[in-house]
Amino acid sequence: MTTLPLLDIRDLTVEFSTRRGIVCAVERIDVSVGKGETLAIVGESGSGKSVTSYAVMRILDRAGCIAEGTITFSGIDLRAASESDMRNLRGREISMIFQNPRAALNPIRKVGHQIEDVLMQHAQAGSQDVTAKAIELLEQVRIARPRERYHAYPFELSGGMCQRIVIALALACRPQLLIADEPTTGLDVTTQKTVMELVVELTRQRGMSTILITHDLGLAATYCDRVTVMEKGHIVETATARAIFTAPEHAYTRRLMRATPRPGVSLRDLLPEDAIARPTAQVLPIAADKTPLLVVEKLVKEYPSQGASRSLANLFRRGPAPESETFRAVDGISFSIGRGESVGLVGESGCGKSTTSTMIMRLTDATSGLIQFDGADIGTIPAKSFARLAIRKRIQMVFQDATDSLNPRFTAARAIADPILRLGGIKGRNAVRARCEVLARQVGLPLDLLDRFPHQLSGGQKARVGIARAIALHPELMILDEPTAALDVSVQAVVLNLLQELKETLGMSYLFVSHDLNVVRLLCDRVLVMRAGRIVEQGPTNQVLHAPEADYTRELLAAIPHPTFEPESNHARSA
């Protein structure tokens, strides 16, 4: 390279002082970004990819410090720059977009004013034209009715819209470098696509350089020129996106590549090559009984659409509440799940998939419709009394957030034992403990971890605890509500395989709720696609994903980022 890179990081080491001493978050890394270049930094949680970007911006929190190395941005030594110089650079020369856009905006300040704050700070506008400029920026990030939205608060906007505001903030002063830290995590795939395309288009228009920080290799390879892969604070590989995707050199990159669910692979393919294949236990013959295990018919859930209708003011209102005040979260859906079958329920946030699963779990009451489990009408049993019935044992749930769904004061063993103590009918401390150990072995949780508390376990281990707890009572139907959404891809691969194995050995049926079509593809026999409370398409997974009938399904499939240079050789080599 003859020209100097815009950003040049050399030998960067970032340390955090913690109670247990100094922890090195990033160790001796080199990163450089040229003018107009798009670089992706890919890694799993704890790899130090975000810390690197905070170090560049010098917004590490109090405990963190740059211990070694240099960061040069267009000739300026950022490590030596004064705080006021840094303040001038931040937002004007280097900007950042963050994960969780709604939290990234001041909740009680109008979004227009937040954009104005940045414009005024960097003297990009005077008090006369600042409003006009802010509205112009809103237009540029394609916010419909920008004049009106200027006065909106973040809570009045959708997640995708908030991310556009954050992008508008970041691009307000036409910076040279944009750092996007997981900009689309938590957004729906279709929103992800529009947001990413917007970023790419705007940065290209302005000749900006971009660093995209992500855990998603597909996203990185689709939108970036070069990819840097990080693991545990080190850079393991840097190469062009094409090279990374077609010929990854480092073992970790290859492992990461393998673990990413994608078309044309099976569950087993996700596991590392050297993984010891666990002997598949006796596969239970699926019961000859052809009657479906679960039948749902014309299920409806309505919510009052206004918060006001809950208030006491209603007591003083004459006459019944107007009909229009309800919102149908689930709008007359019908489906069934056979014995030993796994059905995927796919849709974007707000489509009613979680409401559906909680109704089947009988955690909320349906407004109308039928829920029949093994011939028994469970839909009519009030949610309050259902928890005490014997039938409750036969339906279990695994929740999305493995951390939040465990009691922080229960050990793993106590968490697993919880359903056994309530409904299991096993008496005596030793018997319960023995059952817990059997379950732990089943889910591959080392027995010495049983006495640890959730905060002492990793994400994958917590997921295993959640699964062990769910299978403790030999359920026939398991509802899996995005069980791997919060996990790193390599952990997700292991957990998905575990779920598949358990399903085969225990003969369970799954209702697998997810927004990730690639994951559903791997695990489910049939798939239901939901949108706005209705099922728009259902059928065998292969058929729905390869020859979708509904436009919406096609749209969903098209939105999944996968690089255009679909590698043919990859398959041959890994085989």
Next chain:
Amino acid sequence: MLRMILQRLMIAVPSLIGVVIVTFLLTRALPGDTAAYFAGPAATQEAIDQIRVKLGLDKPLIVQFGRYVQDLARGELGMSLTTGQPVATDIRTRLPASAELTLLGLIVSMVIAVPLGIFAATRPGSMVDHLCRVIATAGVSLPVFFTGLILVYVFYYLLGLAPAPLGRLDIFFSPPPQVTGFFLIDSLIAGDGDMFLASLKQLILPVLTLAIFSIAPIARMTRASMLAVLASDFIRTARASGLSPKTVIVTYAFRNAMLPVITTLGMVFSFLLGANVLVEKVFAWPGIGSYAVEALVASDFAPVQGFVLTMAVMYVVLNLLIDILYGVVDPRVRIEA
């Protein structure tokens, strides 16, 4: 906004009805025979019975309640046996005294506590932070009558800087014509600068006493909520956008951090208003708290009833004000209402 206020007012109605019922029953449950007390120690049984009939105390409880509600509707709270004045008049003259004291105490403590909490939060573990903790702990652990007495001892007895702790005004002044009941404001309305200074001098020590006591909850709350807000994502965004520290702390952090502080303020205020009995005693302040305690000791139920009712109404009004303030600061609340 107006709809929200109306709704809040409607929610207040049932609680006010409850307060009316409870105060009525509570004062009836007080030990001691009111009629006997009213008749005096030398009265015969006959005279006591006569007074009982006259006061309506021989009637069934429900009839007494009916009469009580009727009186209330006319704004009558009954007669105080100890002062011989209508309770409504007593409260009207004494409430402003307490309110002036408490309000000023709260303002002074806010002026000290809020910046202290912010400084402590922006520099956790620094000297300011430790100072904040020491002041807060000391302030809350010393009983008000003790700090009050110490202040009187030092500033009046030893240094002679403060006037004698004998009520709202020096005896050489007569109170200004009543407009608001707040002497500071009334004296300004009357254009009497000397009286303003005189009443201010009287206020300084009791106000300080209350302020020292209420610094703790406000400072600690401000610090905690500032710390929480400063650690949040949008502050990181603001810093990453290069906003100046002043904008980040004042416009972004402070306004968000104020939400829980406002709630605390309301609680502290209503708590102080009722609980400053001891301060009123120490400084011979003709306030509502000492009035209620004296009546309670004398089994004089009408003033007690009036006091509890007034406090309840004030509490409702205060909560309404806080809700409105909350709505002004936080747009999310406005929508939910």
